[in-house]
Amino acid sequence: MNNNLTSTGELANEVLPQDWGNFEHIFHPDNHHHYRNAIDTTADLVQEFLYRNTKPFSGIEAKEMKGKVQEIDLNQKLSSYSELLSEVDDIYVKHATAFHLPQYVAHLNCPVVIPALAGEILVSAINSSQDTYDQSAGGTFMERKLIDWTAEQIGYNVNGSDGVFTAGGSQSNLMGLVMMRDCFSQKRYQHNIKTDGLPPEADRFRIFVSDKSHFSNLKNASIMGLGEKSIIKVPTDERFRMDIPLLKKYMKREEQMGNIPIGIVATAGTTDFGNVDPLDDIADIAEQYNIWMHVDAAYGCALLLSTKYRSLLNGIERADSVTIDYHKSFFQPISSSAFIVKNKRELLILKHHADYLNPKEMDEEEIPAQINKSITQSTRRFDALKLWFTLRMMGKEQLADYTDTVIDLTKDTAVMIAQDPDFELLSDSDLSVLVFRYTRPDIADTDALNQFIKMKLFYSGEILVASTRVNGNFYLKFTLLNPITTTEDIHQILTKIKTHGKDFSPEK
Template sequence: MNNTVNTTQESKTTLPKPENFKDIFSQHSDKEYAAAVKSAQERVSSFLKNTAKPFTGIRPDEMKRMVEAIDLDEPLPDYQSLFDEVDEIYVNHATAYHLPQYIAHLNCPVVIPALAAEVLISAINSSQDTYDQSAGGTFIERKLIDWTSEQIGYQDGDGIFTAGGSQSNLMGLLLARDYYALEYQKWNIKLDGLPADASKFRVFVSDKAHFSNHKNSWILGLGEQAVVHVGVDERYRMDPEKLESAIASEIQKGNIPIAITATAGTTDFGNIDPLQPIAAIAKRYNIWLHVDAAYGCGLLLTDNHRHLLKGIELADSVTVDYHKSFFQPISSSAFIVKNKLHLNIIKHHADYLNPKEQDYDALPAQINKSIIQSTRRFDALKLWFTLRYLGREKLGQYTDTIIDTAQQAAALIESDQNFELLCHSDMGVLVFRYLDGPAESNSCEVNKYIKEKLFFTGDVLVASTKVNGEFFLKFTIFNPLTTVNDIQNILNQIKQKGNGYHRLN
């Protein structure tokens, strides 16, 4: 008995005190937390004040050496040292999307209310899989999904927040595949695997559709061979006549059309596939229609340009990327379906998480709608902050401004004999190339040189692409603060670099 008492007393005296756990976010660590967050805020402010160009131009080999020289097994003594280190290997060389000289990829500047929400999201750290892990977060997410569904034009839609457009596109193809098997073959892929004729399943996308369509077809066991490329019109949009011909051709070969993915905002051209005629073809052939509006979803916010999405309400499912055209921090995306019952296809029960007997009307669980995320951030709060503080109309004005700037930029390019504009854009992507007079055989090399020189000076970041084997520069105008004067200055720098190429050659 005495030994037992002594052991108990000894264990009590050796228990660590709360202050020894000050690094863990808890009721004992509010001062530590405040100091750390204040330090982070100061570094962000410094980044904004001291970053004058979108990139420092640091070479990958130098960046690699800096990171690899750090010993992860040796902790730093204080936050000052930690932030100083991260400044050196990250912040000082981070790409500055908020500057008008960044005009490369689909990376938007972010709105401040969403950044405020990030503080709550990271600290409270709710998981959105079940109600008992998120409570109000469940219904905030659901209301935002309902709101997005209504903006699309759905009457009885549903969906879920995802990590990005590629994941949402994966969900669209998954539902298309499994719905076809259930509806027309009475085959349950979830339970029984792919049917014997799955190798004949075909998915139709335009030549300019996002690469995730091909990866997703592979992930779902159909292989990239299942993807049928449909020709485009003069503005690089899916051609409905060519789509119907492609479908008829595959049927004649004995293959099985199961899905069409239309693109609302192509990555290369920012153009919208003709959604209404595509939807009519999908209906005629009983094919699932998914619309990848990861980029074009911003048009939902603007009454001036909303008509460009006419027909999106006819799709069976839609991808929305809030972290593109809603100016949200990464990650913030959604997958929306027209018929909420279709989400039952992906439901899977686990006794420890979402048991089969649970009443999900009374005790909801978002995990029932997710395919690859159990633990899932409360990213919906960022959009909630944004809509409640700024509103749809203000966000729509940002989109209007971007489209207007892109149209003026296109006019500038077309009016300059040193440039060739390949195509106008519904949104803000302009594909063009530098020419020294008439089109030259070495224009690809000139434009490659220009892009590389701009990148490693860091003064301007532009993107590039290939069209019919030819190399083109690409503007992605995605910042409402970018002006026509900014565009003109960038074009002038492109010409300077082009002239430099000719002096060297």
């Protein structure tokens, strides 16, 4: 096949197979018009989604949504992209949550930046896999460059640290716990878990987390064969950060019971409160015990870029490993995350060889393979490209400004809630989460009152707020990640909460 392009971009002297029409959907230069039509038509629907959505959710109930999808016959193909997009609009786009609207203040879903969306087009179309150099070439070094850049923001020595992009914070946290377990076993018992399985002592391994840490710690401990019993939840202080005196007490207690502390997981930005554990104090204890310290900064990683609030992460540079979620705090589309280690030699624990990918004789310096650092992914998207687009078009400072804006907004919102007698604010936030509830002196069941408010907001679709339970009590929760949101938007949301709260009666 002659791949020489003419001045118009057409292939010269191209001899097409007799049945080329069967391949019209393959991404190929002869199908570039087909590709452009598909992209442009889809982009029109994206634009319609932006302009049409004036509230974050349609309010459709799950039963109706399920019925719409179930009635589709997947064995019957459609005739055009227009027909396809009309169908997808009806069962997805019209009811998709609009995270970009200021009325969305629920979960850790950030609005995304346009440079990253441009990167997504290349990521999906070229479809590189990041496991080996021969499948990604420049992508290998671009990912490594971004890992080095992130390590530098953490405060690591770039020459000594390393890492890899992952599917999300839970996977990164799993990697942190695996490294914690395996490094401890090798150093303390000269036991290689990768080849020999868990040592007899593993039944007594204990990992210390705060009682407000991410649930993935429990799931990961179960996956690793240590069981949920290995996770010791340390109570938090009045600001819902790990209580350091109690951490020391719990570690001594476990030792007295014959158990073995192997590491501590600090949280830099809890899901419910957005607060940062005392990282320096935790690092002191980890060093005293000579055990691994992992920092789950999936949410709080945004502080790495901020000059104004960076000090909240003081001590993170002393951790052995860090979880980063760019798709929470760097305004990236899902997924875009990373696991970073202070000492790159520790990553050798994860290395496995496959003759068809990274054989033992392969020179890592000459032909690097990112699969050597990945715990669960072989084929892996080039998600780093989205972040590359973002940094090169926006720069670190603009991302930092977005972060500072949402933190400042959260502080103003906390004042608004605290000064309003109709609300009870549970805690302030280092980042951008506020837990509170609406109260009425004539209503004793405050839980039912706030549950009513949340469901009214949800099924009207006008405002989406989150919720949680603290000490058994039901609270509403704001998660503010949109730098476009203003105090006036917040005022309107609080007013709407009051309106529904006033409509509540125990009989409803």
